[in-house]
Amino acid sequence: MRAESSIFSLCCRYALAVDQRDYEALDAIFVEDAQLFHGNLAGSSVSGRSEIVAYMRNFLATSSPTFHAVHNVLVDFDALEPGRASGIVTTHSDTLVDGSTQSEPVRYFDRYRQVDGNWLIERRQIEFPFREQPLPKSQG
Numbered sequence: 001m002r003a004e005s006s007i008f009s010l011c012c013r014y015a016l017a018v019d020q021r022d023y024e025a026l027d028a029i030f031v032e033d034a035q036l037f038h039g040n041l042a043g044s045s046v047s048g049r050s051e052i053v054a055y056m057r058n059f060l061a062t063s064s065p066t067f068h069a070v071h072n073v074l075v076d077f078d079a080l081e082p083g084r085a086s087g088i089v090t091t092h093s094d095t096l097v098d099g100s101t102q103s104e105p106v107r108y109f110d111r112y113r114q115v116d117g118n119w120l121i122e123r124r125q126i127e128f129p130f131r132e133q134p135l136p137k138s139q140g
Contacts, residue, residue, distance in 0.1 A: 006119045008073045011089050015068035021060055027053050030121050031113050037125040067094040083114035105129055
């Protein structure tokens with residue numbers, strides 16, 4: 001259960017880093033060769049930890065304040081490759097738009113890798129189920 005708890009905490013740290021625009025914390029959440037697929041947004045496929053942080057910095061610079069809440073984290077550990085896992089994370093994001101709060105469900109399709117005893121995000125595919133067609137749910 002310790003690994004599942006660590007991955008849940010990792011997902012919460014990601015949410016908090018995004019909401020607080022804490023790019024140093026965001027940098028510590030991804031492996032060096034991580035990949036990010038940010039829904040169907042143009043230019044949203046990014047590879048490399050520093051590139052992901054730069055992408056998120058640019059994206060969030062034009063975004064209203066956010067509040068992400070992590071709900072469910074379903075983790076499957078790779079039986080053939082210890083130190084690797086995949087997961088589906090359900091969240092919602094509240095944003096402030098024109099003085100009014102809007103809430104939106106968000107799903108993350110993740111791969112995780114353990115590096116020096118810490119679980120980090122290796123691949124994150126973000127889906128906004130109420131505003132776009134879902135992306136393929138391939139974990140490969």
